[in-house]
Amino acid sequence: MAEFRPATPEQDAFRRELLEHGFFVESGVPGIYGRSAAFERIRRGFDRLVDEAAAPEEPETLRFPPLLPRKQLEASGFLKSFPHLAGSVFAFEGGDAEAAALQERAGRHEDWSEFQAQTDVVLTPAACYPVYPAMAARGPLPAAGRTVDAGAAYTFRAEPSGDPARLQAFHQRELVRLDEPGSIAGWVEGWRDHGLELLGRLGLDATADVASDPFFGRGGRMLASSQREQRLKFEILVEIAGPEPTAVASFNNHQDHFAAAFGLEREGGGAVHTGCLGFGHERIVLALLRTHGFDLDGWPATVRRELWP
């Protein structure tokens, strides 16, 4: 099991405040929390702002469950880059005797993993993953390309942490662009600027920067450095609970990665590239609470009007 990353004192203090004010409900597992009505009110207010920002592109709305076919994850390359973050789903295999043994062990909180076998689903690691095979199944992409709004889906990362901004289960609001190679970088950088402006309107002290993914292992450092050099990933960062600012949104140019993995084609031939953006809902809610305080009625009137017009 992934190693627990302890919180800094500042992160731990903020976590306690979130629990005391009821925004988070403790579950006993790091990074797994319930959310209050007030938390959801902020989250939905922000989500509506993304709806508005995306509307001019007239995206196609699709929604996917928090589970992905295992074969899609295998094809995506995620297990190569981030094997340590993936969650897979196992289920019971056996008859009456195995069920009785499982139940007895579980009742004592002992290991019952031997009665579980891997299923053909995994936890969705990023809300855009189901979009690529779904689009590939439709046949060649129209000349104008396509934008898909995958909504705010629950995603999973196996990284237990005491930092309330590093959850194991959290909402990513994702938009995906599928188009000709030359147009993706502009779309990604346009949305980075949109995002920065949007978070600025909410009173957040946000900055954008070139970024890289948390690739696994010794080879990972090289991949990360190449990603930075090519400016394929940007993040928007906000100070939540220090010492470092936290990424609350990311904007990614995948080049032909997903197109090659899932066989995306354009009408009349020609290569497809893809890009996506993801707003981390919970991190944005935490940034707003950290910046404006726990009393929503006391938030600046301009921010309240933006979120709840």
Added chain:
Amino acid sequence: MAEFRPATPEQDAFRRELLEHGFFVESGVPGIYGRSAAFERIRRGFDRLVDEAAAPEEPETLRFPPLLPRKQLEASGFLKSFPHLAGSVFAFEGGDAEAAALQERAGRHEDWSEFQAQTDVVLTPAACYPVYPAMAARGPLPAAGRTVDAGAAYTFRAEPSGDPARLQAFHQRELVRLDEPGSIAGWVEGWRDHGLELLGRLGLDATADVASDPFFGRGGRMLASSQREQRLKFEILVEIAGPEPTAVASFNNHQDHFAAAFGLEREGGGAVHTGCLGFGHERIVLALLRTHGFDLDGWPATVRRELWP
């Protein structure tokens, strides 16, 4: 892995229609589908009607992720009654060598389960499960009891099926009541009648009946029969794609089951009983599509006004 249950010809024909009209997006795994904007519009319309129906009780709104602490599932008794339906989350354990082996096997769609170890989370099997330990952690229940609105959460059941109404990942809209023993049966039956009336207003030919849970194994039949005799579970049934009508909502009196499992107490002593109700969002959407057709604009005006006032 759980055995695949093939669809009846009628179920299979309806599944194809849902895919052709775009309400479902195929994933390649039975019971795992994407949903279109129109599907979500119906689902959200229905969810709002439940909000309205619940408002007079002034429930406390809480939201939980689709993952539950493993210890909570172990304490709940679910693994005793339904070991075959539970999904557990596994994740990577190992270093660079194991990661390389995992990636190689996954790239060939071969078995990589040996590099996965059980984590301390499982998939939420019913949206009410996180509520009981959260309420127990608050201390004794107030004299007036408590109603919690757990929202429409994604739940998982390991039962791959060709029937589009039997999903592995689906939304349950759950309300939970925690109160003194004598009051739960009335709450449960009141909501059964509410639910029947609500679904009737949507033009569904719905009926309510005493029901039982799909308990596992040879001992299961006795448990089911005792549950029926004591009238502890009711379901609302609608004809979706035959031959049998499908349960679209359930209303459950748990007696002291969860109170005992999680140590729920009342102020000043006295026993706590609990009850819950769950509307199966996707089944209700399918029942509406089956009843009124795939063209939402052609639905009866009264139904449209109810869903989208």
